[in-house]
Amino acid sequence: MLSKASEYAIRSLVYIAVKNRDGLRPGYREIAREIEAPEQFTAKILQTLVRQKLLMSVRGRGGGFFFDPQSKPLPLIEIINAIEGYKLFTRCGIGLSKCSDENPCPIHNQYAIIRNQYQDLATKTTINTLAKKIIDGDAVLNRLI
Amino acid sequence: MLSKASEYAIRSLVYIAVKNRDGLRPGYREIAREIEAPEQFTAKILQTLVRQKLLMSVRGRGGGFFFDPQSKPLPLIEIINAIEGYKLFTRCGIGLSKCSDENPCPIHNQYAIIRNQYQDLATKTTINTLAKKIIDGDAVLNRLI
DNA sequence: ATAATAAAAGACAAAAACATCTTTAATTAA
DNA sequence: TTAATTAAAGATGTTTTTGTCTTTTATTAT
Ligand code: FES
Ligand code: FES
Numbered sequence: 001m002l003s004k005a006s007e008y009a010i011r012s013l014v015y016i017a018v019k020n021r022d023g024l025r026p027g028y029r030e031i032a033r034e035i036e037a038p039e040q041f042t043a044k045i046l047q048t049l050v051r052q053k054l055l056m057s058v059r060g061r062g063g064g065f066f067f068d069p070q071s072k073p074l075p076l077i078e079i080i081n082a083i084e085g086y087k088l089f090t091r092c093g094i095g096l097s098k099c100s101d102e103n104p105c106p107i108h109n110q111y112a113i114i115r116n117q118y119q120d121l122a123t124k125t126t127i128n129t130l131a132k133k134i135i136d137g138d139a140v141l142n143r144l145i
Numbered sequence: 146m147l148s149k150a151s152e153y154a155i156r157s158l159v160y161i162a163v164k165n166r167d168g169l170r171p172g173y174r175e176i177a178r179e180i181e182a183p184e185q186f187t188a189k190i191l192q193t194l195v196r197q198k199l200l201m202s203v204r205g206r207g208g209g210f211f212f213d214p215q216s217k218p219l220p221l222i223e224i225i226n227a228i229e230g231y232k233l234f235t236r237c238g239i240g241l242s243k244c245s246d247e248n249p250c251p252i253h254n255q256y257a258i259i260r261n262q263y264q265d266l267a268t269k270t271t272i273n274t275l276a277k278k279i280i281d282g283d284a285v286l287n288r289l290i
Numbered sequence: 291a292t293a294a295t296a297a298a299a300g301a302c303a304a305a306a307a308c309a310t311c312t313t314t315a316a317t318t319a320a
Numbered sequence: 321t322t323a324a325t326t327a328a329a330g331a332t333g334t335t336t337t338t339g340t341c342t343t344t345t346a347t348t349a350t
Contacts, residue, residue, distance in 0.1 A: 121259065
């Protein structure tokens, strides 16, 4: 399960990607409102993503957040790694200090498969993949009403 | 990803099950040592499991923890639920306030499958399943040396 | 009975996650 | 150049999770 910070990050970025298609650069107030996340916490998370170069921003009137049009599609795993690291995809299912094929815990064989599938999903899914679903009306980013 | 408390709970119970086969009832000091978990925290977790009737205990000299021989095999999901609830298996993959097939988030279709596989694993896997692997030498519960 | 042993219980403490508040810096429209 | 706007930054606060310490209660061997 992702941390709330990772969840907010992904929802924010999808929202930004959707808005960017219309040439708009939303601010953190708008983003937080639309994805139902705490305003200042969202701002902090976006700050982190900007520092890590996954996202761009401009200050001042008319400013906001946006993706570099040059940049490659952004896989979710990169966002997750930027916010909370890779532990979700490497940690032993019952908490042994190291996950290992050679010296497995009793659930390793089954758990590692599922964990790898999740990692695969997070690697293959990009912000754009998700943004397209929003644009096509096939999915939502909030539960407003 | 499970909470540490759930991880310690599962490792503890597997250790207890293994010991019980030899007619032994380990105490929390021994358990904590053998599964590499903090002693008092382990004691608290075992207390919770005893209160919830997933485990039995006797105080005093010769006391310790053990399973009711009458009881049915204990699926991991029951332990997880006792310690941290079901949220791991019900929560939206990107944190929407409700996960829903009818009104999905953009990752729902792929994520829900993996989450269900994990739930299925936690439902079908019992403490005894895991204990057998330890007894057969096919898996380990710690990384001591 | 007494001493030893072991879990239960309650209070407390530290760390991490989650969140807010206030001030500063950058940008732009007027 | 000034006022308005917006992100960045830093300090602080809250909640949850994780972990420890101390005292109490139950059990048993002697
Ligand atoms: S060793 Fe436990 S999941 Fe790999
Ligand atoms: S709605 Fe997001 S995972 Fe189901």
